[in-house]
Amino acid sequence: ADALSNLSSPGVIGGVMIILGEDYGEGASVIQERSYAFAMKSSIWLLDPRPDLPSIVHLVEKGFELSEATHAPVMLELRIRACHVTGEFVAKDNRRAVHSGLDPIAGPPRFDYGKLAHPPVTFLQERRKIEERLPAAQAFIREHKLNEMIPGDLADIGIVVVGGLTNSVLRALHRLDLADIFGTSRIPIYVLNVAYPLVPDEVKEFCAGKRAVLVVEEGHPDYIEQTINVELRRADLQTKVFGKSCLPHAGEYTSEVLLNGIASFLAGAGPSGIDAAAIEARARGLTKHKPAADKAVGALPPRQPTFCTGCPERPVFSAIKLAQREVGPTHISADIGCHAFATFAPFSLGNSILGYGMSLASAAAVGPNMAKRPISVMGDGGFWHNGVITGVASNLFNKGDGVLIIMQNGYTSATGLQYMPSSKASRSGAPPGMDVEATLRSLGVTWLRKIRSYSVATMAATLKDALRTAERGLKVIIADGECQLARQRRVRADEARMLERGERVVRMRYGVDDEICTGDHSCIRLSGCPSLTVKPNPDPLRTDPVASVVESCVGCGLCGEVAHAAVLCPSFYRAEIIRNANAWDRAMHRIRQAFIGWLSTARAVP
């Protein structure tokens, strides 16, 4: 927020656009941010384009122009589905940039104290934001028709909607027979492709002569509804404003929400020319089947995301579970990253998630008040993002205690596999050369262990040691294991090449003896691997399903490690299958098979 204010206060010369991802519903992996508040407090214009490609492309171009014309940065907000929409738009010709790495700017701009975010010029800048840039933006929006007016014959009512929700509103109207699929609507619609700032003149023009309007904006508080109410008051217009009285304060405006919201608006506004009661009944009819369908299906357990097959982070949580069996439960500060999946079943580990790289910092307040040392979990991405300073440096500086587990998998951004300072490679190929362990040592961490993350027993023993030792101070365990997704991409290609060349390749895969497994599923409760599942029991006298390893197994070895570390059962085995076997392999295999065949007599097992 500091950077936003310091960017917008002096203002910009060229166009600056910040792209935002914002989501109120099913796809959100973070808390709803309400960028609107940030736009208002920093005087940054907020674009919320209609979510079809021509409109988004147009607003990007116009947004840069708006920024340049008003010397203010702009933000372009996209909801998750708009980020992943496929469609078509007519592209314009590329234009070569005036300045670039190929055509650099000769020298720095002339020193101008007025362009610094530093007192006393900030007070003048504050005035400029309100007195010059805001009116300039409103004029630009109006002149370039960035907001749209969709006419309609039901002229005594209207809908004011932010651009991002326009398609959803039009579809709801279509389903209520109030619009067609080409966007022709019977109710006039004012589309706010620029959500902030509002243009008071446009608002007044749209609302004049209407008995009521509905404001459709997601989230809380109802910033736009409030502003419109104020503008109408100032203009002394008596148009009634509906908004959060018909639509919910929280959650995504899905088709069902909008159908019911619009219907209840019509019932409340009572426009002339349509039968509001009939429309309300129609909206109810479109969704009335849902309770019965829900009941027919019955309760369904959720299907939550989890660690990939063979993930190096899963074994660490198996080890934490095993260590806690002996040491007892400890406070665990979780963090942002794949490792946050440990908060789901079967691990259900983690007491707080504060932010990316914030786990150790958040444990600072917990540690001194807990009988047992807290554990903080952090990825290497989170470590570099801020954990190294807010977490490690702060803990050492404040003479803290506690255990920090750093997942060193070599990449950041989950399955995005982006490089970061301690990656083994970078976009340019050469490794960036920074190292988590060396950094920790240079900061002064003395209790430091680096453990192969798949070594469950060693990890559990180290954890117990870290939790029990009398030595005070920060104890760091680096759980070392490359992201399996990245590894598989590399290994699969390598193996395919080796197989093609006729070279010997050994494939490892794990399996469960269904004759020996009794179907208790302890192994699954300690692993949760997607490849480890259940299948019907082959035993005619038993019914509980047995564990089974499916073909997607990558042979990471966790099954065997867990079976050993937790003393589970003798069901697990590892198959090592030799492809392009050499003569020695074949000869030995034949000898062994012959011997075993000679010793075994066909005998059934109970």
Place this chain on the structure above:
Amino acid sequence: MTASQPVRPITILIAALGGEGGGVLTNWLISAAAKLGFPVQSTSIPGVAQRTGATTYYIEMLPVSGGGSRPVFALTPGIGDIDLFVASELMEAARAVSSGFVTADRTVTIASLHRAYVMAEKTAMSDGRLDPERLIQAVGDNSRQSILFDMDRAARESGAMINAVMLGAIAGSGRLPIPLDAFENAIREDGKAVGNNLRGFQAGLELVRNGIAATPDSPNKRHHPSSSALAAMEREIAAMPALAREVVIEGARRLVAYQDVRYVRLYLDRLNAMRQADERAGAEGRLLREVARHLAVRMSFEDVIRVAQAKIDSSRMARIREEMKIAPDQPFAVVEFLKPGIEEICSVLPPVLARPILGLAQRRQWLGNVYWGMEIKSTSILGFLRFWFLAKLRRFRPSSYRFHEEQAAIESWLTLITDAAKHSPELALEITECARLIKGYGDTHKRGQTNYQMIETRVIRPAIAGTLDRARAVDAIASARTAALVDPEGEGLANCLAAIEQQTAMRVAAE
């Protein structure tokens, strides 16, 4: 609005699991529709769902080619607004039904019948799987037309990913105004694994077009073969009540492979006693059958000898070859993970030796702490021999410590059942069923035994003694058994038993 233009777009909702190629399937559909000049749009919720979570893709298309006004497409699927719903898994199909997307007036549903179990189903201590019939029924009842088959199997058999089979099924359903070759061209133009994907496409297409023949999965139950040594006893079993006969035969065959004919004799003697209890109680063979089932399992308890027997069983390697797709002459190795502790070793010793060792281990706190972790290659000569020698200990099993312990526990359980049968066959059946709790190895086995003993002391014995109302005890035992399988920590069972005792105390007080 002109009359020639369609009133609404075709809406398609796809439910898939992370890693199944739902995005690729969406792209194939988009590219096929775009080639025909149809306005088309897709949206999705990517991100964390790609790791085995559930995700959906949504497509809208207007089946009119060339020019005209631009349609306004929605980005989110609407409740009751779906024309074609495709799901790669049965529970996800049902999830869309329960959310209201699938409706009987409009939606054609194409879904796979196979199940990818979710965590809650997999981690259950017994059987947490959902009833698939209920899901199938709900999907069928709420769709205008439902096309259901095992896409996972079709994918495996054709060597393709499931998304190609889904595309074939969509093409075969005829719901979209897109000709077959447009779908195939979309796969070709994509250029990745074209051969496999076309085979998968063809498999899906043919299954839908030619009608899905009901080819049930091969029965997975593995029965024990008959043994000539059992001929006389099998004749004896033939005289048992029809309801129990099949189970008793299976039990007898299991136990002759596990131990010997003498052991089967013991099994039948125990059952003959139970048969009388069954008749007296009027259970019509039900009690006999259930006791026969659980008794055979309990008598073939999982000691190290049995594990060794199973590991070197010749049919096992054939199964591993099949499961791992190992060619007939392809060299391979199998490594077993074993971690015996003092108890496992003592279990094969005679009681006179085992008891003092276990006593010492208990005092020194070795139990639960001292184990020998081993990885044994059972396909190597020395590794095989280790199991072979262990399996040979079978003839000494009847004099082992574990054998004595198990027989004592079995006798005690049988006595409880016989006593309970005097009062009520239902009570006896519930006690029989409690044998389910005792299974597994090491900690699992110990936990099961402890849970069983808690239920025995606090519910079963009071019920037989009459201090707990017997009619209520039937339900109480069942709920305690369920509670014991809720969580491994035993909280569920503790709460359940406390509730049962509290109710009893209140009734006593009320009287």
